[in-house]
Amino acid sequence: MKTRIHNAVLALGLVLAVLMPGTAPSPTMQPPVLAQAQARAPAAAANEATPPVEEDSVRLAIIGDSGTGTRSQFEVGAQMARARQRFPFEFVIMLGDNIYGSERPQDFAQKFEKPYEPLLTAKVPFYASLGNHDDPTQRYYKPFNMDGERFYAFTKGNARFFALDSNYMDQAQLKWLETELSRSNDRWKVAYFHHPLYSSGGRHGSETDLRALVEPLFIKYGVDVVFAGHEHFYERIKPQKGIYYFIAGGSAKLRRGDLRRGPLTAAGLDTDYTFMLAELGKDVMRFQALTRAGRLVDTGALPLQPEPKRQDDAQSRAR
Amino acid sequence: MHILLQRVAVACVSLVFVFWTLDAQERTNAFAASMQAFKERVQGYMDLRGMIAQSLPRVQETGDPAKISTREKNLGIAIAKARSAAKVGDVFGDMTPHLQRILAEDWKSRTPADRKALFDEVPPGLTLTVNQSYPATIPLVSAPARLLAQLPVLPEMLEYRLVNRRLLLRDRDANVIVDVVVGVLPTGSR
Numbered sequence: 245m246k247t248r249i250h251n252a253v254l255a256l257g258l259v260l261a262v263l264m265p266g267t268a269p270s271p272t273m274q275p276p277v278l279a280q281a282q283a284r285a286p287a288a289a290a291n292e293a294t295p296p297v298e299e300d301s302v303r304l305a306i307i308g309d310s311g312t313g314t315r316s317q318f319e320v321g322a323q324m325a326r327a328r329q330r331f332p333f334e335f336v337i338m339l340g341d342n343i344y345g346s347e348r349p350q351d352f353a354q355k356f357e358k359p360y361e362p363l364l365t366a367k368v369p370f371y372a373s374l375g376n377h378d379d380p381t382q383r384y385y386k387p388f389n390m391d392g393e394r395f396y397a398f399t400k401g402n403a404r405f406f407a408l409d410s411n412y413m414d415q416a417q418l419k420w421l422e423t424e425l426s427r428s429n430d431r432w433k434v435a436y437f438h439h440p441l442y443s444s445g446g447r448h449g450s451e452t453d454l455r456a457l458v459e460p461l462f463i464k465y466g467v468d469v470v471f472a473g474h475e476h477f478y479e480r481i482k483p484q485k486g487i488y489y490f491i492a493g494g495s496a497k498l499r500r501g502d503l504r505r506g507p508l509t510a511a512g513l514d515t516d517y518t519f520m521l522a523e524l525g526k527d528v529m530r531f532q533a534l535t536r537a538g539r540l541v542d543t544g545a546l547p548l549q550p551e552p553k554r555q556d557d558a559q560s561r562a563r
Numbered sequence: 564m565h566i567l568l569q570r571v572a573v574a575c576v577s578l579v580f581v582f583w584t585l586d587a588q589e590r591t592n593a594f595a596a597s598m599q600a601f602k603e604r605v606q607g608y609m610d611l612r613g614m615i616a617q618s619l620p621r622v623q624e625t626g627d628p629a630k631i632s633t634r635e636k637n638l639g640i641a642i643a644k645a646r647s648a649a650k651v652g653d654v655f656g657d658m659t660p661h662l663q664r665i666l667a668e669d670w671k672s673r674t675p676a677d678r679k680a681l682f683d684e685v686p687p688g689l690t691l692t693v694n695q696s697y698p699a700t701i702p703l704v705s706a707p708a709r710l711l712a713q714l715p716v717l718p719e720m721l722e723y724r725l726v727n728r729r730l731l732l733r734d735r736d737a738n739v740i741v742d743v744v745v746g747v748l749p750t751g752s753r
Contacts (some may be wrong), residue, residue: 413708
């Protein structure tokens with residue numbers, strides 16, 4: 245009898261874990277990559293955001309493909325507000341597809357202002373980039389802080405952020421990017437935009453066209469981290485040519501089963517809605533990917549890579 | 564006799580080379596002339612647009628999305644009204660065959676997966692023409708970066724967009740189609 249009850253409880257648990265991802269974590273039910281990523285996470289932080297580690301670090305949240313106005317977006321928004329109590333991020337970057345479908349005033353309310361109301365009320369600024377579902381006139385929408393530009397840059401602490409328009413990488417934007425990158429002496433250089441240069445997505449995959457043009461600039465001028473969306477899942481890519489790449493396009497849309505784990509994949513999740521938190525410290529970037537239920541999907545600490553300029557400086561000092 | 568044959572052969576080769584060079588030169592000149600004329604027509608559009616935009620409230624950052632969409636709509640309507648007689652090819656003109664060639668070569672260089680991904684989110688039946696606005700509910704096809712690098716540079720307010728087998732010249736802030744090149748990609752590419 246005892247065994248039967250035990251088996252029934254176990255079976256119920258398994259059914260719940262399958263039907264309600266994020267609510268009943270079970271190591272045996274997790275996809276291999278997720279299990280691997282969690283194995284690296286501190287045990288105490290298995291179910292919610294962990295506090296920042298360094299005092300003067302730059303703290304941010306990252307969302308992508310978020311503008312649906314659906315329950316999933318509201319759930320992610322609510323979880324972000326909860327996470328902020330433990331991890332007080334200063335701002336949010338948006339990886340495009342900020343407003344899906346029609347862009348009437350009520351859409352901006354339903355697909356942006358309401359889901360993130362607690363954050364907007366707390367005066368947390370959002371910095372958007374444009375996705376293929378976004379009307380470029382979104383750059384005039386003040387809460388997106390785009391300064392009326394398709395592509396722009398801003399500084400937070402020791403980091404410079406470059407928001408690009410990957411829908412339309414024309415010569416003007418490339419020239420601007422090279423000038424901006426060459427001028428930046430910031431410790432961290434972070435680029436973000438909609439289309440991923442590297443991706444294991446079955447539907448879209450890596451944007452090799454875009455990669456051929458921007459990656460050489462990223463390498464030449466020492467970009468450290470790149471965030472992209474477009475794919476409706478979370479993926480951490482194995483470092484490519486010294487650059488850390490993340491895909492965080494599952495903040496309101498989900499393409500289940502689209503993540504084809506392969507040689508690029510360091511960790512990933514395509515079975516629940518996700519957002520990211522990041523802390524840029526003196527020499528290390530710490531990151532967390534969380535589900536709408538606050539479950540930790542992936543976490544880690546990535547060292548600042550030596551960039552060309554720093555290498556030159558080190559060499560000249562050695563001389 | 565042998566020397567004479569040699570001289571004739573050299574002369575023939577030289578003639579072929581001269582004709583080939585002249586032909587290439589002519590093609591280059593024709594392209595340059597088409598490009599220059601295209602730039603002038605684009606400038607003509609920008610001048611007209613500038614005048615129309617002046618009569619509307621200035622665009623600036625705002626927290627009120629209604630102001631942004633109203634301006635976009637009014638600008639689009641005013642431009643379409645001012646260009647009510649505009650037809651396909653008015654701006655692209657004799658750049659059209661050059662653009663068709665560039666696009667066809669670019670298309671050939673892409674893998675089937677690339678091609679599929681490009682139009683992944685665009686409904687197959689969508690065709691747009693001059694003075695129409697791009698439907699708000701349909702995503703814009705990202706202009707492939709390698710292709711953009713080969714197309715003539717446009718002012719910031721204008722952009723190229725591919726929709727199925729058409730290349731659009733689109734006014735970014737007015738959301739109006741300024742011109743179209745039809746049949747730029749092979750049949751079956753949507």
